[in-house]
Amino acid sequence: MDQEIFGKVDHYISQMLAPEDEVLQETIKSLDTAEMPQISVTANQGKFLQVIALMCNAKRVLELGTLAGYSTIWLARSLPEDGKIVTIEFDPRHANVAKQNIKNAGLLDKVDIRVGKAMDIMLEIKEAKEEPFDLIFIDADKPPYTEYFEMALSLSHPGTVIICDNVIREGKVLDENSTDDRVIGVQRFNKLLASNKNVTATILQTVGVKEYDGMAIAVVK
Numbered sequence: 001m002d003q004e005i006f007g008k009v010d011h012y013i014s015q016m017l018a019p020e021d022e023v024l025q026e027t028i029k030s031l032d033t034a035e036m037p038q039i040s041v042t043a044n045q046g047k048f049l050q051v052i053a054l055m056c057n058a059k060r061v062l063e064l065g066t067l068a069g070y071s072t073i074w075l076a077r078s079l080p081e082d083g084k085i086v087t088i089e090f091d092p093r094h095a096n097v098a099k100q101n102i103k104n105a106g107l108l109d110k111v112d113i114r115v116g117k118a119m120d121i122m123l124e125i126k127e128a129k130e131e132p133f134d135l136i137f138i139d140a141d142k143p144p145y146t147e148y149f150e151m152a153l154s155l156s157h158p159g160t161v162i163i164c165d166n167v168i169r170e171g172k173v174l175d176e177n178s179t180d181d182r183v184i185g186v187q188r189f190n191k192l193l194a195s196n197k198n199v200t201a202t203i204l205q206t207v208g209v210k211e212y213d214g215m216a217i218a219v220v221k
Helices: 003-017 022-033 043-055 070-076 092-104 118-127 145-154 169-174 181-195
Strands: 060-064 084-089 111-115 135-138 161-165 199-206 213-220
Touching: 003 043, 022 070, 022 092, 043 070, 043 135, 043 161, 060 070, 060 118, 070 084, 070 092, 070 135, 084 092, 084 118, 092 111, 118 145, 135 145, 145 161, 145 181, 169 181, 181 199, 181 213
Parallel strands: 060 084, 060 135, 084 111, 135 161
Antiparallel strands: 161 213, 199 213
């Protein structure tokens, strides 16, 4: 098995079960136009998030790391009429690109884009005593993943699903001597996840058109 077959199978699954419409395709193109990194989830992963949202009957979703709004659109499409996704983006320019893509998808009424540091905005949500979230997707900067997760728990209820992307880093998490801040961040997070008694969790390895990685999935007790 190699990257080529992983990519071919990914395309096979996407074409059958997660085809991208014009809105999603244009969202991916907008990254290049705006000179933003091509680090969105894949179509299969977007569909996976959508399926999980439907499984837990999510009405309130929190997303950390909007980028151009690709995963936001997948998630928002799973919501009922009165559903809402709060998505947090640190970079105002990225948020503007995302807003246009979400507008093109006809989903602005379901999406609340908040710009700033994720921890600051999550604290504001907590202090405002907003309703807890049914699904939380963490796909932001890796060094503070542990802190993001702990704060996410305070914004959850029993049954909330928390998904954290990019927690295997092409297997680099096995290197205990790594000096990469992103690797160290997810190593620290993975250890926390293993010891946390407030969730039932596991990690799924992910392969496909992008690099080898993994997603952590936790259900709050």
